[in-house]
Amino acid sequence: MIRLAFISMMMAGSATAAEALVPLSQVKDVNDGLVAVAVADHIRNKCSTIEPRLIVAWRYLGSLETRAQQLGYSDEEIEDFVTDKSEKKRIAALAGAYIVAHDAKPNDKDSLCRLGREEIAANSAVGNLLREK
Numbered sequence: 001m002i003r004l005a006f007i008s009m010m011m012a013g014s015a016t017a018a019e020a021l022v023p024l025s026q027v028k029d030v031n032d033g034l035v036a037v038a039v040a041d042h043i044r045n046k047c048s049t050i051e052p053r054l055i056v057a058w059r060y061l062g063s064l065e066t067r068a069q070q071l072g073y074s075d076e077e078i079e080d081f082v083t084d085k086s087e088k089k090r091i092a093a094l095a096g097a098y099i100v101a102h103d104a105k106p107n108d109k110d111s112l113c114r115l116g117r118e119e120i121a122a123n124s125a126v127g128n129l130l131r132e133k
Contacts (some may be wrong), residue, residue: 012069021071023067024077024078025081025087025090027067027068027071029067030067030068031039031058031066031094033061033063033064033067034064034082034091035091035094035095035098036060036124036125036126036129037057037060037061038091038095039098039099039119040052040057040119040129040130042095042096042099042120043112043113043116043119043126044116044130046107046113047109047116047125048133049133050113050116050120050130050131050132051082051130051132051133052130052131053131057129060128060129068081083085099112102115102118103115116130116132117132122133
């Protein structure tokens with residue numbers, strides 16, 4: 001009888017925890033990670049002297065997915081979040097703001113190459129996803 005009551009309490013607690021999940025767009029570490037990936041991707045696409053560290057990037061994205069799962073988000077919720085067009089635009093806008101905040105211009109190759117080199121030298125989240133050729 002005590003076990004049944006305990007199991008019922010646990011199940012009720014789990015339902016409450018699941019209901020309490022905030023949208024993934026409000027989970028700071030996941031969003032910061034996605035912004036870092038977007039910034040790195042933008043730099044490597046515009047700067048011919050910097051290339052991606054693809055294996056590192058895949059592992060990093062996997063760690064972000066694992067973090068979301070640990071917080072209680074389902075695979076379907078995670079997939080919906082990362083494929084949502086408005087979320088992609090929001091992350092791209094945050095990446096653009098990051099670039100500008102770091103004294104670079106989103107369409108200026110030289111300033112993006114400089115930013116990429118600075119990020120690599122700083123071993124930042126962005127820099128860890130890049131390397132110079």
